[in-house]
Amino acid sequence: MSTRAESYLVGLIGDGVMPSLTPPMHERAAEVHGLRYLYRPIDLTELELPASGIGELLQAGAKLGFNAFNVTHPCKQLVLGHLDDISPTARAIGAVNTVVIQDGKFIGHNTDASGFSRGLAEGLPGARKKKVLQLGAGGAGAAVAYALLASGTEQLHIVDLDEDRVNHRVQELRKNFPQALVHAATPAQVPQLLGEVDGLLNATPIGMHHHPGLPLDIAALESRHWVADCIYRPVDTELIVAARNLGCQVLDGGYMAVGQAVDAFEIITGIRPETQQVRGHLLELLEKGL
Numbered sequence: 001m002s003t004r005a006e007s008y009l010v011g012l013i014g015d016g017v018m019p020s021l022t023p024p025m026h027e028r029a030a031e032v033h034g035l036r037y038l039y040r041p042i043d044l045t046e047l048e049l050p051a052s053g054i055g056e057l058l059q060a061g062a063k064l065g066f067n068a069f070n071v072t073h074p075c076k077q078l079v080l081g082h083l084d085d086i087s088p089t090a091r092a093i094g095a096v097n098t099v100v101i102q103d104g105k106f107i108g109h110n111t112d113a114s115g116f117s118r119g120l121a122e123g124l125p126g127a128r129k130k131k132v133l134q135l136g137a138g139g140a141g142a143a144v145a146y147a148l149l150a151s152g153t154e155q156l157h158i159v160d161l162d163e164d165r166v167n168h169r170v171q172e173l174r175k176n177f178p179q180a181l182v183h184a185a186t187p188a189q190v191p192q193l194l195g196e197v198d199g200l201l202n203a204t205p206i207g208m209h210h211h212p213g214l215p216l217d218i219a220a221l222e223s224r225h226w227v228a229d230c231i232y233r234p235v236d237t238e239l240i241v242a243a244r245n246l247g248c249q250v251l252d253g254g255y256m257a258v259g260q261a262v263d264a265f266e267i268i269t270g271i272r273p274e275t276q277q278v279r280g281h282l283l284e285l286l287e288k289g290l
């Protein structure tokens with residue numbers, strides 16, 4: 001037996017989270033640091049629980065001795081109304097993926113944005129990021145757009161098939177980054193915009209195992225572009241492979257997956273795991289087909 005102060009009990013709440021690789025990444029990092037740490041997926045689909053019950057789940061988790069939760073689709077926004085405090089970044093993005101329970105209070109953070117930022121710095125060191133074209137304005141898109149603008153991107157063009165969604169996202173980003181040029185673009189503008197930007201970021205699901213393909217026509221992609229993807233299943237998406245073959249610098253989605261896990265682990269335990277070690281573990285798990 002151990003108390004909440006002596007060991008860690010963590011959960012990932014969301015739809016379809018059973019195959020997530022975030023639990024094993026946390027558990028291995030804890031093992032390396034000699035911590036007692038259990039991380040369980042709490043799959044709303046399997047449990048037939050509605051996403052709207054996220055507040056009750058958090059309360060139940062606190063009573064059952066959980067230290068923290070990661071929260072994913074479709075609860076990242078829904079959870080906002082059930083927290084006692086929210087970090088400035090998570091508040092600005094309007095989404096929380098990490099909730100720590102401290103003295104009975106729920107504190108929300110967003111490590112998707114901070115994790116992507118770190119991945120960008122580590123995986124694309126020195127790459128010019130003044131002008132960027134981003135595809136996808138959903139949950140991941142909101143976090144990575146915030147991360148890009150916070151790390152100095154001056155012109156960000158965002159394309160999404162859902163016009164209302166991209167317009168809303170652009171308005172929110174402009175409030176937080178009034179000095180930057182944030183622009184909603186259409187798929188038809190992609191070839192021209194590629195001619196103007198330093199890099200391309202995919203935050204759509206196109207390229208995932210169950211959504212194969214390329215999210216854009218890559219005819220206008222050049223070796224001078226860097227290309228980043230949020231998708232890490234597979235880690236080598238069609239886009240990453242095509243860009244690498246063209247000679248572009250690439251950043252696969254594993255960097256973001258590791259970044260969000262490492263940052264959440266640090267928030268939960270106060271210990272920062274070695275990023276390269278966690279990435280090695282993630283690639284090992286992916287190689288095994290997990």
Ligand SMILES: NC(=O)c1ccc[n+]([C@@H]2O[C@H](COP(=O)([O-])OP(=O)(O)OC[C@H]3O[C@@H](n4cnc5c(N)ncnc54)[C@H](O)[C@@H]3O)[C@@H](O)[C@H]2O)c1
Binds near residue numbers: 112136138161206208
């Ligand atoms: N690496 C990580 O840690 C991490 C974290 C979160 C999400 N992701 C990945 O990011 C991807 C997106 O996730 P999400 O939660 O933002 O999904 P989402 O459904 O919230 O948003 C995806 C958006 O992409 C748009 N879209 C789809 N096809 C498009 C196209 N061809 N061109 C332009 N826009 C298009 C959709 O309209 C939608 O708005 C998923 O593959 C997810 O697995 C990775």
Ligand SMILES: O=C(O)[C@]1(O)C[C@@H](O)[C@@H](O)[C@H](O)C1
Binds near residue numbers: 014017020022070260
């Ligand atoms: O790996 C996953 O399954 C995640 O759900 C991915 C992303 O949504 C993160 O914000 C979560 O912390 C973990």
